[in-house]
Amino acid sequence: MKKQLLSLGLASLLVCSCGNKTATELTLSGLNPQSFQTEINGESVSLYTLKNQAGMEVCITNFGARIVSIMVPDKNGTMKDVVLGFDNIQDYINVPSDFGAAIGRYANRIKDGVIVIDGDTIQLPQNNFGHSLHGGPQGWQYKVFKPTQLNDKAVKMTLLSPDGDANYPGNVTATVTYTLTDDNAIDIKYEATTDKKTIINMTNHSYFNLSGDASKPITNDILYINANEFTPVDDTFMTTGEILPVEDTPMNFNTPKKVGEEIDNFDFAQLKNGNGYDHNWVLNTNLDVNKLAAKVTSPESGISVEVYTNEPGIQVYTGNFLDGTVKGKNGITYNQRTGICLEVQHYPDSPNKPEWPSVILEPGQTYNSRCIYKFTK
Template identity: 40%
Template sequence: MICNIDQTAKGEKATCYSLKNKKGMEVVVSDFGATLVKVLVPDRDNILRDVVLGYDTVEGYEQGGVHFGATVGRVANRIGGAGFELNGKEYRLTKNDNQNTLHGGIDYYNKRMWKTEQEDDTKVVFSLLSPDGDQGFPGNLKIQVSYELTEEQELKIHYDAVSDQDTIINLTNHSYFNLSGHDSGSVLDQEVMICAEAFTEADAESIPTGKIVPVDGTPMDFRKKKPIGRDVEEEYEALIFGKGYDHNWVLDGTGMRMVAAMASKQTGISMEVYTDLPGMQFYTGNFLEAEKGKDGAVYGKRSGACFETQYFPDAIHKENFEGPVLKNGERYETTTVYKFV
């Protein structure tokens, strides 16, 4: 259902779509950036709480630099040295994170109009053609991203892509969750669990070294749920480098499985994260600063937490990381689910 139409700086019509289920949950997405705009969930008192950070207008998403609700690609996270070799050919990318590439470079997918392929009361499908050479990557890449809301309180995000050349791809969603409500301030008292016995060590520029480090005995251990703020200020190298949690966890298991959970005692809202991917960037909004958001809210440091399911960062340069290479004609398919319980 169309819930709003806005206009971009280029004069394009940006449309929002509302998905609803019978339990009162509502999700709002936009064809500008294939963006997740709102997630409204009933709390313990049956009051709807919007649990993702965002903006009121398309102008906010155009100008904002923190990727609220964003579909991120062609390659999410970081590529060291802003380049890579594939099939014997070197490809140069945009340096937008020191000497590295972050989230595909500055020509972000979430700053583009996507085409609406399908929409009804429970599902929307967006598509984008990323041409050969786009952001520096090879191959004409045809992408579809679908958002589906189920009666089981699941928000399913499905990614589907094919390329006419070998390329690399790593799509994710960059929503910031605050289960006490997007406008409630810090998430440090909210509890998180991550099903991971290890994380990928990174240097001071957040580029993985290739070393996989056990979480046991470190502040990175979320195998049992704990408040985000319990260990976030520990004098631990990874936390010092990241200015808090901003790291890739090596998720337990394979195939579609639950990999993380978050809960707010204040509202009684809990969320489970499911994916079929090997890694997840858990990021605690360490660089948010006086960001003007929805409904007059101002988001400060650690006002939200991201659960970015992914292939490991800089995997193209690490032989021991599962590769993000998509072969010509093969299909890239992955699903992430945020389930509210």
């Protein structure tokens, strides 16, 4: 079947924009672009394909600016789809998920959904243990972005978020630009401006399964995190305000080890609180996008993803709450820990912890964030 899909993709040469209404060719990952063509609140939604000279393919929908599939070669040269997701737009609409999404306005959690800006207390939607998670139940992952196909290897997604959107202040214009490089990296650039003082913290929420078989857990994958410290959480997944060392704890991935080596050690309170790993690490990279922040490798496929960023932190989430109730691409059931998320970010609840790096965006400023997922074998 994989050989059949590969030959189909190569034979068709794939149109650059799978949003083209006349496109009927399957993508290399086996997606039918017509299954992504719809209108949501009067706005058109489609599928867009990026492809580089090495044959790597990335498919993205402008619904939530989501990465739908990533095809990369394994150690034998066989192309594998290494992210979870759905093969049609209706599932993205009807099944609540963050699969592949551009998260905003604020990635991760804000305590009690409350922020204070210049003395004004603002109540945000509460959707996770009384906290506001990923912008609330109608965050940007459920918005239609305006797509602009820049070329065969790049697409820009633009969102106008009005003043009062989920109670956040300011008319915000945000862009997410995905560029597929010829060295098999997805270079994601986020920008945002506002006309009123606000907060912003964007990230990508792809669930990686580097084996290329989403029926298999990621617990045997090898994880490296370039961090000496992390931000612990309470039993509602909220950061406590502490920054603790990883040394001599299961949080230490400075020496690469299996994701699952200590994941069920619930005698360690942080793993019990997170139901596994669902924590922010304080990166050693000093905001330098050229320094390796994290790396995951599948021993089975030989595929690795390296993460580079100018953000101070990374949330590593090991799919602890995938529970077998959702079926994704190819009808595969997504069981617990069949995906790992590598969400570069400012720390959770930073608006309420002024000692941490600021997430304030002022009029006249431009928010800039960058994440590079580089694939190797």
